[in-house]
Amino acid sequence: METVLNPTVVSAARSYGGWQRVYEHRSAVLDCSMRFGLYEPPELGKPRWVLYWLSGLTCTEQNFITKSGFQRWAAELGAIVVAPDTSPRGDRVADDPDRWDLGQGAGFYVNATEEPWARHYRMYDYVLQDLPSAIASILPGVGELPTAIAGHSMGGLGALVLGLRNPGRYRSISAFSPIVNPSQVPWGQGAFGHYLGSKYDAWRAYDPTALIQDYGPRTGRDPQGEPPILIDQGTADGFLGQQLQPEVFRDACQAVGYPVTLRLQPDYDHSYYFVATFLGDHFAHHAAHCTGDRAI
Amino acid sequence: METVLNPTVVSAARSYGGWQRVYEHRSAVLDCSMRFGLYEPPELGKPRWVLYWLSGLTCTEQNFITKSGFQRWAAELGAIVVAPDTSPRGDRVADDPDRWDLGQGAGFYVNATEEPWARHYRMYDYVLQDLPSAIASILPGVGELPTAIAGHSMGGLGALVLGLRNPGRYRSISAFSPIVNPSQVPWGQGAFGHYLGSKYDAWRAYDPTALIQDYGPRTGRDPQGEPPILIDQGTADGFLGQQLQPEVFRDACQAVGYPVTLRLQPDYDHSYYFVATFLGDHFAHHAAHCTGDRAI
Numbered sequence: 001m002e003t004v005l006n007p008t009v010v011s012a013a014r015s016y017g018g019w020q021r022v023y024e025h026r027s028a029v030l031d032c033s034m035r036f037g038l039y040e041p042p043e044l045g046k047p048r049w050v051l052y053w054l055s056g057l058t059c060t061e062q063n064f065i066t067k068s069g070f071q072r073w074a075a076e077l078g079a080i081v082v083a084p085d086t087s088p089r090g091d092r093v094a095d096d097p098d099r100w101d102l103g104q105g106a107g108f109y110v111n112a113t114e115e116p117w118a119r120h121y122r123m124y125d126y127v128l129q130d131l132p133s134a135i136a137s138i139l140p141g142v143g144e145l146p147t148a149i150a151g152h153s154m155g156g157l158g159a160l161v162l163g164l165r166n167p168g169r170y171r172s173i174s175a176f177s178p179i180v181n182p183s184q185v186p187w188g189q190g191a192f193g194h195y196l197g198s199k200y201d202a203w204r205a206y207d208p209t210a211l212i213q214d215y216g217p218r219t220g221r222d223p224q225g226e227p228p229i230l231i232d233q234g235t236a237d238g239f240l241g242q243q244l245q246p247e248v249f250r251d252a253c254q255a256v257g258y259p260v261t262l263r264l265q266p267d268y269d270h271s272y273y274f275v276a277t278f279l280g281d282h283f284a285h286h287a288a289h290c291t292g293d294r295a296i
Numbered sequence: 297m298e299t300v301l302n303p304t305v306v307s308a309a310r311s312y313g314g315w316q317r318v319y320e321h322r323s324a325v326l327d328c329s330m331r332f333g334l335y336e337p338p339e340l341g342k343p344r345w346v347l348y349w350l351s352g353l354t355c356t357e358q359n360f361i362t363k364s365g366f367q368r369w370a371a372e373l374g375a376i377v378v379a380p381d382t383s384p385r386g387d388r389v390a391d392d393p394d395r396w397d398l399g400q401g402a403g404f405y406v407n408a409t410e411e412p413w414a415r416h417y418r419m420y421d422y423v424l425q426d427l428p429s430a431i432a433s434i435l436p437g438v439g440e441l442p443t444a445i446a447g448h449s450m451g452g453l454g455a456l457v458l459g460l461r462n463p464g465r466y467r468s469i470s471a472f473s474p475i476v477n478p479s480q481v482p483w484g485q486g487a488f489g490h491y492l493g494s495k496y497d498a499w500r501a502y503d504p505t506a507l508i509q510d511y512g513p514r515t516g517r518d519p520q521g522e523p524p525i526l527i528d529q530g531t532a533d534g535f536l537g538q539q540l541q542p543e544v545f546r547d548a549c550q551a552v553g554y555p556v557t558l559r560l561q562p563d564y565d566h567s568y569y570f571v572a573t574f575l576g577d578h579f580a581h582h583a584a585h586c587t588g589d590r591a592i
Contacts, residue, residue: 014532014561015569069365069572236310265310273311276365 017042037083046078049290056153073283109158146290180249216256234268312371313338333379342374345586352449405454442586476545512552530564
């Protein structure tokens with residue numbers, strides 16, 4: 001199966017001594033053209049590692065690369081950073097134009113099974129398969145590098161799900177303001193019902209709290225050695241109480257002994273102002289687990 | 297004359313321990329409502345100073361506050377940062393909807409004398425008068441603090457002109473990719489002809505290179521003790537050859553002994569990726585002259 005056709009450069013800008021580029025490529029998994037951001041840090045002799053960043057509702061590949069200031073940390077710590085779009089795109093791709101939390105811009109990093117979504121909405125497989133293939137076609141050997149995953153809000157959900165379901169794939173996981181228990185909150189229920197149908201078992205595969213509950217004594221799975229999770233959450237985040245509830249996830253982790261750090265940041269909101277403020281700590285978290293470099 | 301009516305908060309987000317707010321107020325000088333960004337750094341015992349940042353063509357008050365990552369430097373160095381819009385705004389304000397380099401979003405920081413622009417297009421006076429009054433109404437005493445001015449592209453032009461024409465007002469000046477000789481390049485000619493008419497003497501008052509030429513032996517003005525200027529320019533900037541030509545300004549400064557540093561940054565373009573990369577050096581430049589704090 002031909003999964004990647006010719007990633008082409010859409011834009012390129014030098015940034016902190018490296019290069020921030022945006023590419024377009026054909027994704028077979030999603031059956032559409034997709035854009036992603038790719039940052040290459042300068043050659044400073046640092047050990048290299050890779051961070052996948054998953055963005056939140058309504059975002060494209062642009063939000064993280066223009067608003068977070070991550071390039072500073074990536075340049076300093078030798079990180080190649082991959083920032084995909086948040087859903088399949090295009091006129092032929094199903095959408096719900098009346099909703100910003102379903103359809104284009106709201107892929108939720110699941111493989112949809114229900115119509116009209118099943119054909120294109122396969123962001124879980126895209127991030128695991130087509131996207132790494134595209135990156136490897138640009139930077140040969142990148143698949144051998146230590147890799148971490150992080151995200152914001154809906155993208156924090158994606159980072160947790162991809163990180164927990166693919167042992168050995170990611171060395172560390174982090175999230176800002178993640179949706180941790182989508183089966184139980186309006187954003188998740190409103191999307192999962194459309195993408196995955198009404199079977200709760202299908203939802204559990206994309207619910208970080210449910211995935212954590214499968215560790216521990218009940219199943220015999222051992223969380224020691226699993227990728228450690230860092231979560232930052234602003235206390236002035238308007239979505240905190242109804243949609244996010246990170247304590248639910250932390251409590252589930254603590255119940256089974258999964259390594260998690262949840263930090264509640266006073267007065268911070270859901271925006272990239274919040275993400276930018278604490279992003280250096282997340283890069284340090286990932287660099288420590290990907291390269292052992294704690295000098296930050 | 298009542299110059300400021302009730303600046304009201306449009307948005308507020310915590311950022312790097314301080315607060316990034318956007319305000320709206322009525323400007324008498326511009327005869328319209330205006331928005332500006334105001335960042336207050338955290339209370340860290342640092343000496344306080346103020347930086348005015350002027351943005352470039354097509355920008356609003358949002359570009360710098362969302363894309364530059366400046367809050368990191370402002371928090372670290374104790375800077376209050378003021379980021380105004382780039383022109384008067386509103387349905388009653390003259391515009392040329394077919395051009396992005398004239399009218400709304402393109403005020404060029406001049407006081408227009410020609411119709412239909414003269415009534416509202418007075419950004420020079422706005423940045424000198426109404427904007428500081430609005431800031432003082434929010435943060436009493438801020439007018440007593442050491443103050444610096446900086447900007448990007450058209451905003452670099454504004455920073456140079458305001459800094460050079462108001463001795464004692466600003467301790468230091470800096471610019472990214474500034475328009476340094478507007479009388480001689482298409483952007484400046486296309487705007488100044490509309491805003492200022494055809495008299496070249498009127499143009500000279502808003503032309504940094506012409507202002508520099510008034511220093512030195514010919515006029516007896518002494519550039520020593522004037523605010524030192526730092527300029528960064530990317531060599532891959534598509535506007536470099538036709539619109540910017542910073543060497544013309546540097547040569548004029550050197551001819552009269554005005555303190556200027558021009559740095560040509562290889563492969564960087566005109567974007568905020570470029571600005572963000574070197575912004576820390578500009579904050580260090582301003583902090584050194586505003587507070588004597590060189591520890592960066």
